[in-house]
Structure formats: structure tokens, C-alpha cells
Amino acid sequence: MRTQIPLIQHAHGRLIGARETAIPLRLQVEEALASGADVVFDFTGVEVTQSFIDALIGVLILKRGPDVLDQMVFKSCSDDARAIIEFVATDRADQYLKTHAH
Amino acid sequence: MTSLVCPAYLSVKTPDSLIGLCGTALAAEDGVTLEAHALRFADPFGLALLGATFYMLQRRGQKVRVAGLSDAVGSYLQRMDVFEGVELVDCAPPRGQRHDQSDGLVELTRLDQRNQIDRAANQLAEALVGRMPDIDPNEPWDEMSGDNTADRIAIPISYALTELLNNAMSHARLKGHGDACVWVASQYYRKTGRLQLAVVDNGCGMLETLRYHASLRDLPRKTDLEAILAALRPRVSCNRDLGVFNDSVNQGIGLTTTARIAEHAGGRLVVVSGAGYHDPLGQSRRLANSARWQGVAIALECQRDALLNVRYRELMPPIEGMPPLHLRFEE
Numbered sequence: 001m002r003t004q005i006p007l008i009q010h011a012h013g014r015l016i017g018a019r020e021t022a023i024p025l026r027l028q029v030e031e032a033l034a035s036g037a038d039v040v041f042d043f044t045g046v047e048v049t050q051s052f053i054d055a056l057i058g059v060l061i062l063k064r065g066p067d068v069l070d071q072m073v074f075k076s077c078s079d080d081a082r083a084i085i086e087f088v089a090t091d092r093a094d095q096y097l098k099t100h101a102h
Numbered sequence: 103m104t105s106l107v108c109p110a111y112l113s114v115k116t117p118d119s120l121i122g123l124c125g126t127a128l129a130a131e132d133g134v135t136l137e138a139h140a141l142r143f144a145d146p147f148g149l150a151l152l153g154a155t156f157y158m159l160q161r162r163g164q165k166v167r168v169a170g171l172s173d174a175v176g177s178y179l180q181r182m183d184v185f186e187g188v189e190l191v192d193c194a195p196p197r198g199q200r201h202d203q204s205d206g207l208v209e210l211t212r213l214d215q216r217n218q219i220d221r222a223a224n225q226l227a228e229a230l231v232g233r234m235p236d237i238d239p240n241e242p243w244d245e246m247s248g249d250n251t252a253d254r255i256a257i258p259i260s261y262a263l264t265e266l267l268n269n270a271m272s273h274a275r276l277k278g279h280g281d282a283c284v285w286v287a288s289q290y291y292r293k294t295g296r297l298q299l300a301v302v303d304n305g306c307g308m309l310e311t312l313r314y315h316a317s318l319r320d321l322p323r324k325t326d327l328e329a330i331l332a333a334l335r336p337r338v339s340c341n342r343d344l345g346v347f348n349d350s351v352n353q354g355i356g357l358t359t360t361a362r363i364a365e366h367a368g369g370r371l372v373v374v375s376g377a378g379y380h381d382p383l384g385q386s387r388r389l390a391n392s393a394r395w396q397g398v399a400i401a402l403e404c405q406r407d408a409l410l411n412v413r414y415r416e417l418m419p420p421i422e423g424m425p426p427l428h429l430r431f432e433e
Contacts, residue, residue: 013224014249015257017264019272020216040432045248047257050418051268051356066427075432078247082431083415091337091355094424 002073003032006042017049022056029060033071044076050084057085058092065100066093103167104130108138112148114298114372114401117379120148122393124155133165135191141175146207146287146300147372147401153184153210154285154302154397160187167191182287183209206233206290206297214283219267222286227260230288230297234406251410258409259288259299262363262402265356266301274305274397282306282397290406296369297406304397308333308375326378326394327386333357334373334380336419355419360402362417369404 007016010025032039041056060068066089074085106126109119127134144152156166166188171179173194179185208229213222231237231252241250249257267284274282282305290297308329309318317332318324332338337354361371365382373380377394380386 011224012221013228013260014253015224015227015260015264016220017223017261017268018216018219019268021220047261049261049264049268049356050359051265054355069427069429073430073432077431080414083413083418086427086429087355087418087421089427089429090421090424093427094421097424 001035001037002040003029003037004040004042005029006044007048008042008045011046014045015047015049017052019051019055022052026056026059029056033060033064033068038071038073040073040075042075043078043081046081047078048081048084050088053084053088054092058088061089061092062096065096069093103133103135103165105135105137108136108141110140110142112141112144112152114145114147114300114403117372117374118390118393120151121374121389121395121399122391124151124395125393127155128158128396130159130164133167134159135167135169137170138168138175138193139170139172141171144175144179145401146289146298147302147399149179149182149184149210150285150287150300150302151395151399153182153212153287154283154304156184156186156188157212157283157285158304165189168193178207181209182207206230206235206292208233208288210285210287212283212285213267213271214281216271219264219271223260223263223267224256226263226286226288227256230259230290231256234290235292254410255406258363258367258412259297262360263299263301265360266299266400266402268356270301270303270305270398273308273311274303277306277310279305295406296403299402300400301402302395302397302399307395307397308373308378312338325388326376327380327388328378330373330375330378330380331386334361334371358419359414359417363409363412364402364404366412366417367404367406367408369402369408372401372403374399 010021029039112120159166168188169191171193176193208226232239237252239252243250270284282303285302288299309326312318312329312332317338321328334357336358364371370383374395375398377389379389
């Protein structure tokens, strides 16, 4: 089962960037993950900031660990969005692993 | 009324006199008259600080009067919406060009709600690009990237504004400054091809935000400038870890990335907080004459056309020792 999240529906222009915007979306994602569904983030038509991606995905990695990424799909990302997602995921996974090393 | 003489320049290039003026005005206990005969030039940084100062004075019930503005400067400041509630005395009448878009300026905007950030950042960036006479917002989209020149300029502007507003709306409101506001102004200077964005808040300031952070904890003397320099380093944030509500407020990357956008676009990010002043292309120092700004004031300057070449992959700080993750990307 897949839950689709078209980010453009939450944008007020070409960029979706406020941490605040990510919070209700993340609650939606957490519900979907809890039901065992994969979550598909659809980036068609939008660019994102690092802060938005961190509030959406980085927080979930800190809470649940990097394995949560196995349930996530990033669809139709621009090169810039992809770079930001890769950075946030890697940085927060690194932080999680260091915190839980002992 | 307390009478103050306005300097000739209200600009990021003259931070000591600009912030000294704002501080003196805010220290007044009665109404303030700004004698502005000498004022010749103001940039978005100066306008945002002046607008914030006028707003705070009026919130305290203090009358604000501006006297002796020249025709050119007065007309410009009118169009930038700096004078809301301000009494103008002995000033040349406005020339009726309030909506003239030829000079690429976007009016001073005040924000006080976090849920305004996305809408405001996108609208301000689009307004700024929309007032660039050589950029056609209706240019056909590139088939590969799905955007056009206007988008490729507007998106990094919006990105920088959003990150600065994210910071201002979260950190500024700590330590008893829950009612802090943020002011944004911007302008594109056609002759030089440069643009300036200014984001000013009246919150707790960087030193209060980072006072107990590891980057400052062991310093014998904690200063505003040390706090600014720490905040510009990647992964320095007062709340990088999960908080009491199992949330994380900040990764500590936003300000670093914004500074790098400016740098990659041939510009700089100037930061003032308290008595600290940081200019990556000039001096980082304590403001002269005991000048200080309660909050954070930032100016991003860059070459407009260089924004077309900003690539976010090059802006992100390195992560050492961590193997790449397997992430599921789909077309």
C-alpha cells in the first residue's frame, strides 16, 4: 500500500520551505507509516528548502532511526531537491547513529 | 519630543551610524522627531531597521515625526511603506509614483506569524523578480528543468528569505520575546545588477539563543560577535536535538546555506546582532559608539544573474565518515 503526498498542494508558490508547513504533513506521514504503508512524496512542480525537508523527514529519522527511510519514496525531484534530501537524510542518520551508539 | 539628526546614509555600508540612530530613537522616553534634511540614500537594510524602529516606538505610544525629507528620498521611502503612522513635516509631497515598478523595489513587509512564511517568501521573491524590467515571467519553460529564467532567479531568493524567516520566527521569539516581529525589504539595482534582501527582527538576538550552546559555553567571554560567528557554522543550533515534544526545531544549516547562496552568487551575508557586526568581505567587529540592535538584522547582497548558477548540492556542508544511504528516488 502507498500513501501519496503531492507537495504542490501545500505550496504557496514554486518553493515550499517553512518548517511550519511540514508539521501537519509529518503527522500525516506518521499515520501512514504506522499502518505499514509506504509514503510517496511527490515533488512535481516544487522546490524545497533544507529546513522543510528536515522538519518533514529529518525529525522522523531522529525519532525512528534511518530504517524509516525504507518506507519512503521521493518522486519527481529536481536535482536541487534530491541534493537536499540526500543531505538531510544522511546528516540526521549520522546524528541518530552517533546518539544510539552506546 | 526628542530630536535626532538622520545621517546622510541609512545603509549596510554605514552600520554604526544607522544602528546608533535606531538605538537612540528607541531609548527616547517621549516622541521622536527625525531631522532628515541630510538623508541622501537608504537601502533595504536601512529601511527595514528604520521601519522596525518606527513600529516599536508607535507600539509604545510614542509619536514619530520625520522632518525635512528631500523630494527624491521622501518619495522613495513613501513607496517602501516606511512611514505608516508617521507624521511628515516640512517634506516634499509624494510624487504619486507609488506603484512605479521601474526601480525594482519591494515594499517593507512586517510578519508576526510563522504560517505567513511560505506565502510571504514566495510573494516577495516573485514581486522582486516581477519588477526586473529585463526578466519576462511569461518566458516559456525549459522542457528539461520545467522552469524559466524568472523562476531560476526567484527560487534562490525565496529560499534565502524562507530560511532567514524560519530562523527569525523561531529563535527570535525565545527568552521572553514571544511577540517579536520580522521586517523584510528588498531591492534590485538595475545599474549594477545587484540585489539586496534585508530581514530584521526585534527578538532575543543570537547571543541569548546560543549562550548555553557548546560552541560558546567554554568561552571566557561570550560576545555578540562570537554568537554570530557560531551561528554561521554548520550544525550549530540551540535545538538541534529532539525536544520535549519529541520534535526537532532546527538542523543548524539554514543560515549557513543562506550565506553560501550569497557567496556563490558573488555577494555576502552581513549579520548584526546586539553589538556584533559580521561582514565576510570586510571587518567583523563590535559596532562603534555603543551602538547595538536588540535582535538580528541581516542583509543578503548578491549579483542577480549569478543566482542562475546556484546549485544546492555545492552548498551543503560535507558529512564525513557516513556512507551514502540508499534512498528510493522515482521519476
